[in-house]
Amino acid sequence: MSVPVVATTRRAVLWVPDWPVVAAMTQAGLSAERPAAVLHGRGVVAVSAAARAAGVRRGQRRRLAQQACPDIAILPYDQARDARSFEAVAVAAEQVVSGVEISRPGLLMIPAEGAARFHGSEEALAGALVSAVADDAGCESSVGMADGFLAAILAARTSSLIPPGESADYLATMPVTVLAHAAMERAQRAQVEDLVSVLIRLGIDTLAALTHLPVGDVLARFGAVGVWAQRLARGEDVTAPVLRRSEDDIAVEYAFDEPVHRSEHLIPVVRLLAEQLDQALLAAGMRCGKVAITARTQRGDTLERVWRTDVGVRSGAFATHMADRVRWQVEGWLNGTAAGPERSALVWLGVLACDVVPLGSEHSYLWGGISGADSRAQRTVDRIQGLIGPEGVLAVREQGGRSPRERVLASPWGQELTEQRRLAHPWPGRIPDPPPATVLVAPAQAQVLDAGGAPVVIDRRLGLSAPPTWVRLEADRADQQALAAHRHPASGHVGRVTGTVWDRPRPVEAWAGPWPIAQRWWSEQSSRHAYLQVTLRDGPAVLLAFTGGCWMLDGVYD
Amino acid sequence: MFDWLEVDVGEIEAQEADAGRAGVSRVQLARLEKARAALAAVQARVGVGREPGQAPTLPLADYVADILPTGLRRGHVVAVEGSTSLVLALVAQASREGAWMAMVGMPRIGVVAAARRGLDLTRLVLIPDPSVQAPAVVGACVDGMDVVVVGPRLALSPADRRRLVAHARERGSVIVSAGPWEGAHVSVVVEGSYWAGLGAGEGRLRSREVEAVVSLRSGGPARRVRVVLDGAGAGGGEAGSGALSGEEVHRLATVGPSCQNRTHVRKTY
Secondary structure: OOOOOEOOOEEEEEEOOOHHHHHHHHHHOOOOOOOEEEEEOOEEEEEOHHHHHHOOOOOOEHHHHHHHOOOOEEEEOOHHHHHHHHHHHHHHHHOOOOOOEEEEOOEEEEEHHHHHHHHOOHHHHHHHHHHHHHHHHOOOOEEEEEEOHHHHHHHHHHOOEOOOOOHHHHHHOOEHHHHHHHOOOHHHHHHHHHHHHHHHHHOOOEHHHHHHOOHHHHHHHHOHHHHHHHHHHHOOEOOOOOOOOOOOOOEEEEEEEEEEOOHHHHHHHHHHHHHHHHHHHHHHOEEEEEEEEEEEEOOOOEEEEEEEOOOOOOOOOHHHHHHHHHHHHHHHHHHOOOOOOOOOOEEEEEEEEEEEEEOOOOHHHOOOOOOHHHHHHHHHHHHHHHHHOHHHOEEEEEOOOOOOOOOEEEEEOOEOOOOOOOOOOOOOOOOOOOOOOEEEEEEEEEEEEOOOOOEOOEEOOOOEOOOOOEEEEEOOOOOHHHHHHHHOHHHOOOOOOOOOOEOOOEEEEEEEEEEEEEEOOOOOOOEEEEEEEEEEOOOOEEEEEEEOOEEEEEEEEO | OOHHHOOOHHHHHHHHHHHHHHOOOHHHHHHHHHHHHHHHHHHHHHOOOHHHHOOOEEOOOHHHOOOOOOOEEOOOEEEEEOOHHHHHHHHHHHHHOOOOEEEEOOOOEOHHHHHHHOOOHHHEEEEOOOHHHHHHHHHHHHHHOOEEEEOOOOOOOHHHHHHHHHHHHHHOOEEEEOOOOOOOOEEEEEEEEEEEEEEEEOEEEEEEEEEEEEEEOOOOOOEEEEEEEEOOOOOOOOOOOOOOOHHHHHHHHHHOOOEOOOOOOOOEO
C-alpha cells in the first residue's frame, strides 16, 4: 500500500450498518427482525443487529454462531450481489448530492463542502441524505462529517458532525482498533488487524500514541501498513475521492406492438436496430467486439446469444453486418432451429454492445495485428454465411475428451465458443495420438470376425473371445459388386435388399487394444466403449469401437 | 577465345568510384535494403498489391517436399487421392505461417489430426456441406482464402472446375483436392500406407510410410515417392500431449494377447 500525500478534504460518510446482511436478507426475503449472518469460508463476515444482540460476532465459526443464536439464518456470501444492490443506495444519495464515491458496499464517501453550502448547513445535508436513502432505497443509514477519511468513518458510526479542525483531537482519543474500519478490502483488513494486534501488544493503545512515534521508525518496523495507519491517525487523507460515474450500456431495443411470428416482418426492424446501434457507437466514439442479441418471447422466456464482431474489420458496412447477424439469429429462434425453447412469437428484441473499445485503438493494423488477409477472409466468411446460412460455416477448436469425436468443438463462425471440457485437464485413458485423419460423423456399423467367421466379442474383463481376423465394413453405395453379393441368396436372406450392405471381408494384419472408455456411468449419458486399432491388409488402418454388443467404425487412419 | 573469362575490373572500379563520389556507403546501402524489405513485408501483409508483391509459392514442410519439388505454387491445383493425412501434411506449413484455409465438403475431417499436424485452427474455416451452392461457395473461398481444400463429393461439374482453376490462377490461391480433379497440375495417388507399431494385441499405431505416385500435367514420367508421414523425427508435427508415456506403453505391452477360446456365453462390454 503506497501512501501518497493528499490534501485533507471535508467529507461526509453515509454508512449503512451491516450492509452484506441487509442485502442478503432482502434477497432472501427475510424480515429485518430476524437474526441473520453472512458466512464466507469458515467465518461469519457480517452479522445483523438482532444476531449481534444474541452474541454472534464477526469471525466466529458457523457452529458457534448457531450455538449463540439457534434460530439464526445463515446466508451465503456474494460480493456481486452486495455491489449490485448498493447501487440503489448510491442512486438515492445522488439525488441529494452530485457525486458519490462507493468505498465499499455499505460505505458512501461524499465530498461535503459544496453540498453543505447548497443545502445551507451540514445538519441539513445529513438529514436530506438519510431521508433520501430511507425513502428510495428503504434502508436505515447514518451520516457523519469530519475532515479526513478515518475521522469521517468514525463519525458516521456515531452519527456525529465533527466541527472543522477538531478531527485530530477527536481521533487522538480513539483506540487503535478503529483502524480496521478504514480498510476497504478483506485482504487489507486482515493486514490492518494484524498490525493492530501487534500495536496493542507493544502497548500502543490509542491513536495519539501512534502519532507520537517517529515516521522513520514506524516505516522500518511496520512497513507501509504502519505508515498508512499513522497518516490516518493524524487525520490525513491517503486517497483523493474518486467519484462514481454512471455508464450506460450502449444498447438498442424494440418492443413489438403485436407478437411477431414470421421473420419477414422483422427485416425492417432489424435494419433499424442495427443502424441505431451503429449511430450510438459512433456517437460515443466506440467500437464493440461482441454483440449480445436478446429476445423475449410471448411465453415469457428470454433468449440470448452472443456473437463476435471483428473489431477493425469493417467501417461502413457495420450496420449491414449487424443486421445480417441479428436477422439470422432471430430467424433461427422463430423457426426453432437455434438452440433454445420451443418456437414462439417474439415480443421484444434488444441488441447490446459488449467489449466496447474506443475508436482508434485498432492500432496494430499495419504492424502485425489484424491484417489485410484477415479482413479478406472475414469478408469471404460473411459472404458464404449469407449464401448457406450461419450454421454452414464452422469454426473449430480442440477441447478436452477421450475419443477423437469428443475432442472437437465446432460452432458457427462468429459465435462464442464455450468448451464443455477443459483442454488443460489430463484426460487419462484417452485414445493415444496420432489421431485419425477421418472421423466419421456418426459411427458406422462394422463386423469384426475371428478365423471361423464368428463375431469377436469383448467381455467385461476386456478379454476378446478370439483374435480378430476379418473386418467387414459397410460398402460404398455405388459398389455394384457388394450390392450383387448382398442380393445373392448365399448371403443369408431372400427377397428384397434390406439391411446394411457389407463389403468383402478384409484380412487383419495387426491389431491392438482394447482401450476401454466408460464414461459417466451414473447418468443417462453413460457410454461404455472398448476401442481397437486394426491395420487391414488391403485397406487403411481403422479405429473400431465395441459398444452394446456390436462393433462400430469410429475413425479411419487414412 | 576466352574473352568471356575476362572480368571487367575497370567497370567495377568505376562503379565503386561513383558510389564513393555520391557519398553512399555500404552501410547505408544495407540499411536501405532492410527498409525496402520491411516495407515489402508490410505491403504483403496489408494486402496492397497482392498479385505482384506475393511469393509465387506457399511454404511446404520438409518431409513432403519430395512430392512437390517445386513447392505449393499459387494458382495451381494439387489432387491427392487416397489419403487425407497427406492433404493435411501438404497444407500444414502454410497454415502455420499465416495462410487462411477453407475446407469445403469434408464433413469427416479429423480436426484433432489437423491440429497435430500443425494447422492453425483459428485460421481454418470448415464448410462441411455446401450442397447445391458448391460452385458459388468454392468460388468465394478461392477469392478470399489462400488455400482451399476441396472434398471428393462436391457437386462441381467439369465446367465449374475449369472456371475455378482460372479464378485461382488469377487470385493466387491454391486448390488442394482430396479426390480426383481432372486437369490438376499435380496428381498424387496414394497406393499404400504402411503403419508400424501394432502387434498381435499390443502396441499402438506409431509410424507410417506412404507410397504415392506423382504425375504432373505438364508431362514427364510419373514418379514413385515414399514419404514418412508419422513417426519419430520426420513428420507428424509436434509430439502430441496425448502420446503415451514410457510406462503406459510398457503396461500395454505386458497385457499381451488376451484372447481365450471360450464357447459359453459371457457378458459383453
